[in-house]
Amino acid sequence: MEMVSTVQNTDVKQSLQKVNERLLEKNPAESLLFDVVLIATDSQQQSSRIISSTSHYGLEVGRFCFSSREDLVETLVVNNVQLFLSTDRDEALQVSQKGVLSALLGRQEAPSESLRVMLCGDAIVRPDCDPVPASRGAAQSFSARLGEMRGRFGVSGSPLSIVLVTSSGGSKSCGVALQTLRSRGLSVDEAYCLAGAPRGPILSLLRPHFLLGDGVIDLED
Amino acid sequence: MVKMSLDPVQVKELNVSPSPNGDSRASWEEEEVEEEEEDRLGIATKTKPPKPENAVTVAVSSRVLFRTELEQRVFEQKGVEEYLRYQIEHENEPFAPGPAFPFVKALETVNARLRELYPQSEELFDIVLVTYNHAHVGIRLINTINHHNLFIERFCMTGGSSPIGYLKAWQTNLYLSADADKVREALAEGIAAATMFMTEKLTEVSESQLRVAFDGDAVLFSDESERIFKAHGLDKFFQHEQDNEDTLLDHGPLKGFLEALGKLQKKFYAKGQRLDCPIRTYLVTARSAASSGIRALKTLRAWGLEIDEALFLAGAPKGPMLEKIRPHIYFDDQMFHVEGAAEMGTVAAHVPYGVAQKHNQPQKPGARK
Numbered sequence: 001m002e003m004v005s006t007v008q009n010t011d012v013k014q015s016l017q018k019v020n021e022r023l024l025e026k027n028p029a030e031s032l033l034f035d036v037v038l039i040a041t042d043s044q045q046q047s048s049r050i051i052s053s054t055s056h057y058g059l060e061v062g063r064f065c066f067s068s069r070e071d072l073v074e075t076l077v078v079n080n081v082q083l084f085l086s087t088d089r090d091e092a093l094q095v096s097q098k099g100v101l102s103a104l105l106g107r108q109e110a111p112s113e114s115l116r117v118m119l120c121g122d123a124i125v126r127p128d129c130d131p132v133p134a135s136r137g138a139a140q141s142f143s144a145r146l147g148e149m150r151g152r153f154g155v156s157g158s159p160l161s162i163v164l165v166t167s168s169g170g171s172k173s174c175g176v177a178l179q180t181l182r183s184r185g186l187s188v189d190e191a192y193c194l195a196g197a198p199r200g201p202i203l204s205l206l207r208p209h210f211l212l213g214d215g216v217i218d219l220e221d
Numbered sequence: 222m223v224k225m226s227l228d229p230v231q232v233k234e235l236n237v238s239p240s241p242n243g244d245s246r247a248s249w250e251e252e253e254v255e256e257e258e259e260d261r262l263g264i265a266t267k268t269k270p271p272k273p274e275n276a277v278t279v280a281v282s283s284r285v286l287f288r289t290e291l292e293q294r295v296f297e298q299k300g301v302e303e304y305l306r307y308q309i310e311h312e313n314e315p316f317a318p319g320p321a322f323p324f325v326k327a328l329e330t331v332n333a334r335l336r337e338l339y340p341q342s343e344e345l346f347d348i349v350l351v352t353y354n355h356a357h358v359g360i361r362l363i364n365t366i367n368h369h370n371l372f373i374e375r376f377c378m379t380g381g382s383s384p385i386g387y388l389k390a391w392q393t394n395l396y397l398s399a400d401a402d403k404v405r406e407a408l409a410e411g412i413a414a415a416t417m418f419m420t421e422k423l424t425e426v427s428e429s430q431l432r433v434a435f436d437g438d439a440v441l442f443s444d445e446s447e448r449i450f451k452a453h454g455l456d457k458f459f460q461h462e463q464d465n466e467d468t469l470l471d472h473g474p475l476k477g478f479l480e481a482l483g484k485l486q487k488k489f490y491a492k493g494q495r496l497d498c499p500i501r502t503y504l505v506t507a508r509s510a511a512s513s514g515i516r517a518l519k520t521l522r523a524w525g526l527e528i529d530e531a532l533f534l535a536g537a538p539k540g541p542m543l544e545k546i547r548p549h550i551y552f553d554d555q556m557f558h559v560e561g562a563a564e565m566g567t568v569a570a571h572v573p574y575g576v577a578q579k580h581n582q583p584q585k586p587g588a589r590k
Contacts, residue, residue, distance in 0.1 A: 155355060156381065171374050175359065179360065190379055190382075191378045195374035198272075198273075202377075
């Protein structure tokens with residue numbers, strides 16, 4: 001069971017749900033699914049509001065968890081969270097430094113057809129330059145699971161899309177990243193090699209739901 | 222074969238072995254070590270691609286840069302999954318050069334000369350591979366790029382979605398593709414674009430000088446005169462051109478690219494290399510020098526664009542003239558001329574713009590302006 005924890009952002013949750021639906025369509029006994037845990041670190045007063053708005057949007061949230069900021073990492077570990085998503089950059093960075101893989105949520109202006117997961121290839125090619133080495137192991141195992149999940153679907157019409165972006169290296173680096181990911185069982189759908197070009201224009205077209213493997217960077221960069 | 226000079230700029234006395242662009246790459250490990258060395262020593266042993274806003278960006282699709290007919294057939298006959306499986310199976314077999322290949326090589330030759338004269342400048346050609354191929358084909362494409370010693374460090378493999386947005390993001394100055402629909406989309410977005418086709422016959426082209434040839438109407442200029450010709454015939458056309466001799470023609474889709482070439486040419490002239498300039502441009506038009514051609518020349522002059530050679534054919538077929546010029550690429554809005562050029566071994570690219578697109582049949586030779 002994949003475990004993902006999210007705060008806010010209904011499109012991500014809907015896209016995650018869609019992946020689960022399609023997986024179950026293919027195999028009703030499928031166990032490799034996204035499990036969404038909603039963690040609220042605000043005060044208790046928010047709790048009933050969160051629960052009611054979640055059902056309002058028809059979102060199947062598996063669990064609710066209320067945690068204080070200080071206990072956040074422990075809560076994540078206790079719940080065996082494999083990926084923590086947040087809109088708060090500092091929060092995500094703090095969590096990843098403690099070894100739990102985290103990513104920033106992208107801003108979605110329009111609903112998308114698939115869950116778009118972006119991987120930053122630079123950290124894959126040069127692990128020594130990884131800004132958050134603590135969560136590197138978590139990143140590798142998550143990407144292997146993601147690869148397994150992606151493999152359940154065909155090339156076209158998949159509810160899950162894997163996008164690779166390399167920012168600084170040239171085409172050879174990107175090739176190394178593609179090879180490395182493939183050896184971990186993760187096949188990439190789209191690949192963009194920027195070789196030093198500004199990320200902004202390309203990222204705004206790619207509209208990922210979240211970005212992995214870059215430590216934690218600003219998706220609006 | 223002109224080898225691109227990639228000698229490192231030696232800043233300190235260090236034992237840095239230059240990375241010549243000569244040996245073909247075999248293993249991935251080699252590359253990784255090289256790049257790590259580059260980082261450790263802090264000196265770029267390879268040249269870095271320029272920022273998009275400074276460069277003349279040429280985006281090419283994989284089907285025009287390389288020959289992929291066999292793989293296309295697999296896709297058409299057996300579907301996408303089989304196509305990708307085939308590609309992965311043949312990953313270590315590089316593709317053969319396609320119709321845009323000599324053009325891209327010539328761009329790199331110009332870059333080498335520009336770097337010699339202006340080592341700090343980013344005003345260079347930047348070649349980006351923009352393909353809606355799936356990333357599964359990525360490794361084979363990268364292997365092919367390495368095999369042919371192409372300096373293509375940037376690419377977009379969109380996995381099926383439209384590449385047009387990315388063209389704008391890269392500030393593309395010219396887009397070359399095998400897909401006419403994509404080319405039309407790009408033109409509609411104001412990006413110079415043309416469709417390329419593979420031909421069996423290819424005449425040899427220069428390895429030291431980039432030669433680009435343009436048709437006039439509906440390529441460099443708007444299609445207004447063609448409209449008159451098509452609606453009212455040759456005589457009316459002549460009359461109209463004479464009456465409007467001093468009125469500038471409106472610009473066409475490739476004007477901007479000619480302008481970009483002109484800017485680079487001036488950089489060579491500034492260093493006293495006018496005679497030896499590695500860029501040469503040609504106008505190859507069916508207009509005639511004595512009459513309708515004057516308006517074309519006046520327009521170019523008013524735009525501040527220098528074209529090296531203007532060839533007014535007065536209706537004669539373009540093929541033989543192009544065969545003499547040997548451009549790396551020739552842009553025309555009429556398939557009739559594109560096919561005629563290809564028959565004689567010239568790489569011609571179709572610009573699907575203007576009124577000529579409604580008339581798809583080949584024209585009678587001689588009944589032209």
